[in-house]
Amino acid sequence: MKLNKFRKKSPWILHYNTGGCNGCDIEILASLAPKYDIERFGALNKGNPKQADILLVTGPVTKRCKDVLRRLYLQMPEPKVVVAMGACGHGGGVFRNFYHVENGVDNIIPVDVWIPGCAPRPEALIDGIVEAIEILQTKSKEKEYIRNHNEIIDKLGAKDD
Amino acid sequence: MASFVILNILIPWIFALCVYFFKKDIITNFLSFLLLPILAFLSFKIFYGNLPIYIHTSKFFDILMDIYDFGLLFFFLYVGIKHKNAYVTSLALLQITLLIIVLSILPSSSTANIYVDKLASFIYIIVALVGTPIIIYATKYMDYNEKNKHKFVAILLWFLGVMNFAVSVNNIEWFFALFETTTLASYALISFRKDKEAVNNGLLALWMNQIGGVAILIALMLMVKQNGYYYFTDILNHPKNVAIAALGFLSLSALVKGAQMPFQNWLLGAMVAPTPVSAILHSATMVKIAPYLILRIAPVIHNTLLAKLLIITTGFVFVSAAVIALTQDNFKRILAYSTISLLGLMMLTAAVGTPIAITASLILILFHAFAKGFLFIEAGILEKAFHVKYITQMKRLIEKAPLTMMFIFFGFLNMTFVPFGAFVGKWMMIEEASNFLTHGSYILLIVFVGAGSAFLSILYMKVLGISVRKAHGIENIKFIHLPKTFNFISFWYYLFLLSMAIFIAPLISNFIVSIAKHLTNYHINIYSSNLSLTINNSTLYFWQILGALIILTLIHILPYFVKFKADFVQPYNCGENHPKYLGTWDFECIKKYEPFLMAFSIALFIITVVLGGGLL
Amino acid sequence: MINLLITIFAPVLGGFVFGIERIIKARMQSRIGPPVLQPFYDFFKLMDKRAYIIHSLHALMGIMYFIAEWFTLAVLLLGNDLLIAVFFHVIAVLALVIGASSVRSPYSVLGGLRELMHMISYEPLMVLMAVSFYLITGSFDIKTILSFNGYPIFQMPLVFFAFLLVIPMMLQKSPFDIAEAHQEIIGGPEIEYSGPFYEAVYTGKWIEYIYVFTFVFLFGGNHYWLGILLVIFTFIFVNLLDNSTARLDYRKMVKFSWFVLIPLAVLNIILIAMWR
Numbered sequence A: 001m002k003l004n005k006f007r008k009k010s011p012w013i014l015h016y017n018t019g020g021c022n023g024c025d026i027e028i029l030a031s032l033a034p035k036y037d038i039e040r041f042g043a044l045n046k047g048n049p050k051q052a053d054i055l056l057v058t059g060p061v062t063k064r065c066k067d068v069l070r071r072l073y074l075q076m077p078e079p080k081v082v083v084a085m086g087a088c089g090h091g092g093g094v095f096r097n098f099y100h101v102e103n104g105v106d107n108i109i110p111v112d113v114w115i116p117g118c119a120p121r122p123e124a125l126i127d128g129i130v131e132a133i134e135i136l137q138t139k140s141k142e143k144e145y146i147r148n149h150n151e152i153i154d155k156l157g158a159k160d161d
Numbered sequence B: 001m002a003s004f005v006i007l008n009i010l011i012p013w014i015f016a017l018c019v020y021f022f023k024k025d026i027i028t029n030f031l032s033f034l035l036l037p038i039l040a041f042l043s044f045k046i047f048y049g050n051l052p053i054y055i056h057t058s059k060f061f062d063i064l065m066d067i068y069d070f071g072l073l074f075f076f077l078y079v080g081i082k083h084k085n086a087y088v089t090s091l092a093l094l095q096i097t098l099l100i101i102v103l104s105i106l107p108s109s110s111t112a113n114i115y116v117d118k119l120a121s122f123i124y125i126i127v128a129l130v131g132t133p134i135i136i137y138a139t140k141y142m143d144y145n146e147k148n149k150h151k152f153v154a155i156l157l158w159f160l161g162v163m164n165f166a167v168s169v170n171n172i173e174w175f176f177a178l179f180e181t182t183t184l185a186s187y188a189l190i191s192f193r194k195d196k197e198a199v200n201n202g203l204l205a206l207w208m209n210q211i212g213g214v215a216i217l218i219a220l221m222l223m224v225k226q227n228g229y230y231y232f233t234d235i236l237n238h239p240k241n242v243a244i245a246a247l248g249f250l251s252l253s254a255l256v257k258g259a260q261m262p263f264q265n266w267l268l269g270a271m272v273a274p275t276p277v278s279a280i281l282h283s284a285t286m287v288k289i290a291p292y293l294i295l296r297i298a299p300v301i302h303n304t305l306l307a308k309l310l311i312i313t314t315g316f317v318f319v320s321a322a323v324i325a326l327t328q329d330n331f332k333r334i335l336a337y338s339t340i341s342l343l344g345l346m347m348l349t350a351a352v353g354t355p356i357a358i359t360a361s362l363i364l365i366l367f368h369a370f371a372k373g374f375l376f377i378e379a380g381i382l383e384k385a386f387h388v389k390y391i392t393q394m395k396r397l398i399e400k401a402p403l404t405m406m407f408i409f410f411g412f413l414n415m416t417f418v419p420f421g422a423f424v425g426k427w428m429m430i431e432e433a434s435n436f437l438t439h440g441s442y443i444l445l446i447v448f449v450g451a452g453s454a455f456l457s458i459l460y461m462k463v464l465g466i467s468v469r470k471a472h473g474i475e476n477i478k479f480i481h482l483p484k485t486f487n488f489i490s491f492w493y494y495l496f497l498l499s500m501a502i503f504i505a506p507l508i509s510n511f512i513v514s515i516a517k518h519l520t521n522y523h524i525n526i527y528s529s530n531l532s533l534t535i536n537n538s539t540l541y542f543w544q545i546l547g548a549l550i551i552l553t554l555i556h557i558l559p560y561f562v563k564f565k566a567d568f569v570q571p572y573n574c575g576e577n578h579p580k581y582l583g584t585w586d587f588e589c590i591k592k593y594e595p596f597l598m599a600f601s602i603a604l605f606i607i608t609v610v611l612g613g614g615l616l
Numbered sequence C: 001m002i003n004l005l006i007t008i009f010a011p012v013l014g015g016f017v018f019g020i021e022r023i024i025k026a027r028m029q030s031r032i033g034p035p036v037l038q039p040f041y042d043f044f045k046l047m048d049k050r051a052y053i054i055h056s057l058h059a060l061m062g063i064m065y066f067i068a069e070w071f072t073l074a075v076l077l078l079g080n081d082l083l084i085a086v087f088f089h090v091i092a093v094l095a096l097v098i099g100a101s102s103v104r105s106p107y108s109v110l111g112g113l114r115e116l117m118h119m120i121s122y123e124p125l126m127v128l129m130a131v132s133f134y135l136i137t138g139s140f141d142i143k144t145i146l147s148f149n150g151y152p153i154f155q156m157p158l159v160f161f162a163f164l165l166v167i168p169m170m171l172q173k174s175p176f177d178i179a180e181a182h183q184e185i186i187g188g189p190e191i192e193y194s195g196p197f198y199e200a201v202y203t204g205k206w207i208e209y210i211y212v213f214t215f216v217f218l219f220g221g222n223h224y225w226l227g228i229l230l231v232i233f234t235f236i237f238v239n240l241l242d243n244s245t246a247r248l249d250y251r252k253m254v255k256f257s258w259f260v261l262i263p264l265a266v267l268n269i270i271l272i273a274m275w276r
């Protein structure tokens, strides 16, 4: 039995706001609410990287939370997909080139799906998730790495003690 | 057969003398190893011999005993004056006065002074199989920067003999003497290190147990006054017209000896002594006198108001000691509280007094002795070899002390979980009590047993939880080399507990039921077939026993051997770095209720003696 | 025979119950909700994930939890004593709690400790319930209770009521989903499990559904229609409660259980004992 066809039936989402204006997050909540109800596709907002398949990142990634984002990414078991939501996540959006931001998710972790808009509508979000599921199905269980993995991994304190 | 009984008492004393006078390591070690097979042989021989054994002694011994009594009490008086302790002094004076009154009214009797039945020989077996290994352990333990090793071992040896003697006397006046001798032994052992704290705690143990002695003397007076006899066998043979007040005072002394709240402090104070002392006080000797005494009078007090009040008192202690234990952070103190709690359960089951309840009580005594001796020995090893005393120091114990940790885990499993003796005791008690829920105390009993066992299990899980905590793999376990003696004793208990759990059904239906039958003269509806245990209509099937045992064994052994081939990740902490140390709850919120629990237990105590004893 | 079948297929059955529950919950919130087979989709998806563990002990405890839970159900359905099954449940809790506290994640440790608080809230009541079944039917045996010609529910309504409010504690439902607390400690004891190991814990929870609802079914005696009605009623009631209440503090849960539910059950037992 090919198990990877079940991936599309239950995408569990980890949502992380890296310092955006919260507009995107409200749209995410709206998509969970009765009107859009993404649970009918089996999607759950898990809030826990260990059990999630899709990392849904909003915001421009402030300096303070870039390590957090890396750890969350590393703690997610493969296969996993990263979805960057909103203009902030794409290149900084309204926060672009501020002193405290990293100008987008892609500078920290590899991104698979981009959902444009500021803020994107829930329909756009659902569309993005569907796209992400498609990518999820084609991915293998190989380990994936963050950008500059080897230099950064020591700094994250992921070593045994 | 009678000579075996006498040997059983005398051999530990002779060995103690040898150890005390030779003061040679080789002799001490040899004798303590030799004692194990000797006592085991003698006790089993007595158990399967012709019971009961009556030994008549000449008048000379009576007089000797009286002289010994006075000597002991004057020694207490001396201790009280020397340490300027008002309690000890005044209680010793009171005891001397009461003893004079008792001796002046004591009628002569032709009943045998020594009476060994199955119950007494059951205690012999426990002393032999649980007590003696502790002495072997002590010979090694005292090598770790402790003074006066030989004296210490000698006192322990002597204590075993005293314990054997105490459970085989029939004459309550003699019983008083031996009861006070165990008090003396506990005083000597607790204040062994001779520093200020040790002496204070020793004196505490002394005066608290003296209250028990006073209670026995009062019981003796009442008994002689009303009935004119003062022998256990006479009480059992004429259950109708025994002074219930006397029995009330006897059970009071049992409650004191069993460190039931509010008298728990002496047993808690015992932890300042070297750990073998706690091991021997908690498991084989001393506190086991308490359930023993209740078991002795159980057929007489069965279904009286006294028994019902005893059930409420001890049941309350069972729950509240377990609750208070949650707030403690010293490992030995936690163990001590759980002993107090389980002693409450043993006395509760003994006080119910139906044949099945008595069986449950005996099961609890046996299994508790093994498990508690085991746990205290491991606590001593932790203290000496790994310098761990508090549960906050127990973090990552699973790496630092893998074998000891595994043993502690198993010891804890023995105290509450399914196929082990403590569970079987509770289960039997609930099943039995469901048959006669006509009195409030029996309904309370069920609540107490259910709640107390839940509290005890969360206590153990809390302690275990902190010692298995670890960020990453336990791949690099170092099996630290421990002394051979320690390992021998640990495995002795471990294998005993494990095999007793597997063969629990035949063990209960052949061995323990025979004792209960002997005590109550009723047929007991417990039998085993194919290693399954049946009580009335309920069966603990062998597949259940085995399944639970396998699951629990896997839980406590497998972590050292299983290594999954998988990637390791950090624990989740909102993406931040995980903390290096995590504590556990200290249940501070319970602490403020402690005075209330204490006050309530004092009230119950007084009610038990006053109402149960029919003093009003 | 049917007991054996239920025991063997408990994970499947529990999965269905869980799926139906997710739909009912969604409908109560006027959503459509996932398909009935959703738990199984999740199951297969989790099987296909890369295995990530904190350390072997932790992962092992997840599997032991599943085994212990299943075995507990077997003891309940195939053995002949309710009490033993109640005590067996503690083993499952042991595995869960040891696993939860073996990692250095504050959420997991906190969840483990809260799980213990759950245990002291429901364990005494389960014992009382077993005893009251004994008082009415004269046996702890599940087969005798199921062939008892009477209506246990009408003789022990207070026990049933107490049990109804204990079920949220056992199944981690609001207002007593304190150990799991998804918005607060993100699943508590189960947080650190992932992939195939999470699957074990997840399935263990489904079996717990069957375990709990078996007890509810017993309240019908030999009137199976009543038992089924009670199960359905309980199922809907618990979900309604879950959807309409906020989470409580763990102290409130323990107090509620000890000062309201247990006295109620005891009162019922006293009445039964006096009636006989």
Ligand code: SF4
Residues within 6 Å of the ligand: A020, A021, A022, A023, A024, A025, A058, A059, A085, A086, A087, A088, A089, A093, A094, A117, A118, A119, A120
């Ligand atoms: S993309 Fe727009 S709405 Fe979304 S977080 Fe950024 S600024 Fe806010």
